[in-house]
Amino acid sequence: MQHRSRALRQAGRTLAFVPTMGYLHDGHLALMREGRRLADVLVASIYVNPTQFAPGEDFEAYPRDMAKDCRLAETIPVDILFTPDDRAIYADGCQTFVTPQDLAQRMCGLSRPIFFRGVATVVTKLFHIVAPHVALFGEKDFQQLTIIRRMVRDLNFAVDIVGVPTVREPDGLAMSSRNAYLKPDQRQAALSLSQSLQEARKQVANGETRADRIIAATTARIEAHPETAIDYIVIVDPDTLENVNVIDRPVRMALAVKVGTTRLIDNMPLDPNT
Amino acid sequence: MQHRSRALRQAGRTLAFVPTMGYLHDGHLALMREGRRLADVLVASIYVNPTQFAPGEDFEAYPRDMAKDCRLAETIPVDILFTPDDRAIYADGCQTFVTPQDLAQRMCGLSRPIFFRGVATVVTKLFHIVAPHVALFGEKDFQQLTIIRRMVRDLNFAVDIVGVPTVREPDGLAMSSRNAYLKPDQRQAALSLSQSLQEARKQVANGETRADRIIAATTARIEAHPETAIDYIVIVDPDTLENVNVIDRPVRMALAVKVGTTRLIDNMPLDPNT
Numbered sequence: 001m002q003h004r005s006r007a008l009r010q011a012g013r014t015l016a017f018v019p020t021m022g023y024l025h026d027g028h029l030a031l032m033r034e035g036r037r038l039a040d041v042l043v044a045s046i047y048v049n050p051t052q053f054a055p056g057e058d059f060e061a062y063p064r065d066m067a068k069d070c071r072l073a074e075t076i077p078v079d080i081l082f083t084p085d086d087r088a089i090y091a092d093g094c095q096t097f098v099t100p101q102d103l104a105q106r107m108c109g110l111s112r113p114i115f116f117r118g119v120a121t122v123v124t125k126l127f128h129i130v131a132p133h134v135a136l137f138g139e140k141d142f143q144q145l146t147i148i149r150r151m152v153r154d155l156n157f158a159v160d161i162v163g164v165p166t167v168r169e170p171d172g173l174a175m176s177s178r179n180a181y182l183k184p185d186q187r188q189a190a191l192s193l194s195q196s197l198q199e200a201r202k203q204v205a206n207g208e209t210r211a212d213r214i215i216a217a218t219t220a221r222i223e224a225h226p227e228t229a230i231d232y233i234v235i236v237d238p239d240t241l242e243n244v245n246v247i248d249r250p251v252r253m254a255l256a257v258k259v260g261t262t263r264l265i266d267n268m269p270l271d272p273n274t
Numbered sequence: 275m276q277h278r279s280r281a282l283r284q285a286g287r288t289l290a291f292v293p294t295m296g297y298l299h300d301g302h303l304a305l306m307r308e309g310r311r312l313a314d315v316l317v318a319s320i321y322v323n324p325t326q327f328a329p330g331e332d333f334e335a336y337p338r339d340m341a342k343d344c345r346l347a348e349t350i351p352v353d354i355l356f357t358p359d360d361r362a363i364y365a366d367g368c369q370t371f372v373t374p375q376d377l378a379q380r381m382c383g384l385s386r387p388i389f390f391r392g393v394a395t396v397v398t399k400l401f402h403i404v405a406p407h408v409a410l411f412g413e414k415d416f417q418q419l420t421i422i423r424r425m426v427r428d429l430n431f432a433v434d435i436v437g438v439p440t441v442r443e444p445d446g447l448a449m450s451s452r453n454a455y456l457k458p459d460q461r462q463a464a465l466s467l468s469q470s471l472q473e474a475r476k477q478v479a480n481g482e483t484r485a486d487r488i489i490a491a492t493t494a495r496i497e498a499h500p501e502t503a504i505d506y507i508v509i510v511d512p513d514t515l516e517n518v519n520v521i522d523r524p525v526r527m528a529l530a531v532k533v534g535t536t537r538l539i540d541n542m543p544l545d546p547n548t
Contacts, residue, residue, distance in 0.1 A: 010286070092427075094428045095374060095428055096424060096428035097375065098370060098373075100370045101369045101370070101371065125428075128429060128430040128432060131432070147370075150370060153365075154368045154399075155399055155402060156403050157402050158276055158280065158402060
């Protein structure tokens, strides 16, 4: 892959890159379609990265279906589907990590302390292998997108980062490979994430500016569903991810909730001016 | 610099890169001559990187002479001398660090706990800006060279790392910008570093295989000089930097010694087969 991407660059072609963990859904396909549009050659990777999972998380259980993924990638089409294995990516272990700091120490970082280190490290490795001009990440993983943007700036990567809006099921549930874990009644409870974010948007549209009131209403809506356990609900500055108390500018509302044993995340922009 | 290096690569030119902190001496010039030989275009940087100095270390005092450095670089000649300032390199701080682990937690890492994180981070940034095919580092900083080699492998940088043997003064003192700090009598005490490493090589040539005996003899030789304070003396595996007890294969002997307030390092290979 490294040689091939260098040869493509040398030939004057531009490369777009969509890194994924596979089990592709329409969210991934939206990233790929946007990548297709932005460069000559579209590279996508499928790699379930072990260093971003802590012991006890779902690394082994994470859903995989390479045959279906290949068929879906061909519909875009993806030019190069890069599917390395652990021996290729962590040939003899890894003693050098890319460590995001402030941005990684809040929200998902509190319950998943090694997660963003693993993400930043594998994205760095993949950027060095694929050498893309542009890389696409979903807004669904908003903290990840923010951390990758900051990493690219902090470490002077010559890669443009493009965020792509979250793709949702018709009923509003944010698409996620982990939705496959949900049983029918849990699927119903999971809807409370997007629904309560939509309600929060309505509160702001109706003039509410106090973050604590919005978070309290959201908490109540989600806790009304059985099998839910809130990890966090925050309203933050979209660049620094610092908590915002008064919504007097565009901010991001984000939440993480366990539904049964499945941890789901979602987020939406809140804008007092719309 | 980032645009220029991309344009050069696009035009099919190969780039060699020598990162330095300036106050150039013959050791740096040897790196540059080797870089000149290995690629079409030679880039050298001069940048005293603040993130590898701890509070109380010599960041402010570190010797600087840009005019002389420019003249010396022209003698090679260096094609592009990249001399960024802190605003360019750390435009709005840095929240993402490249963190070497095991290799950085011994030898110099014990007394300089943030040093190698700073080095790995700035080398990553410079690699992303300069985009070299090959980069050259001195064996004088043996632990740094080992950590950079490991970082390149761990993070899949497409950069070849070339180590260049230490250049010494006629009397054996390893060249270092920090030698400028030494007063005449300290200069004499500093000679004990290279001399005791040479004596260790003789011990091994005469059949000594026990690291502890060699380290004891070296300790005595250095402590015989006034104003010396040993930080460490080690005999290590050249790849893992783990201590070696029996010298039954090629190993590296390395030491760090304060002479007055100046901290000096040096190292040499020990090979029982020569």
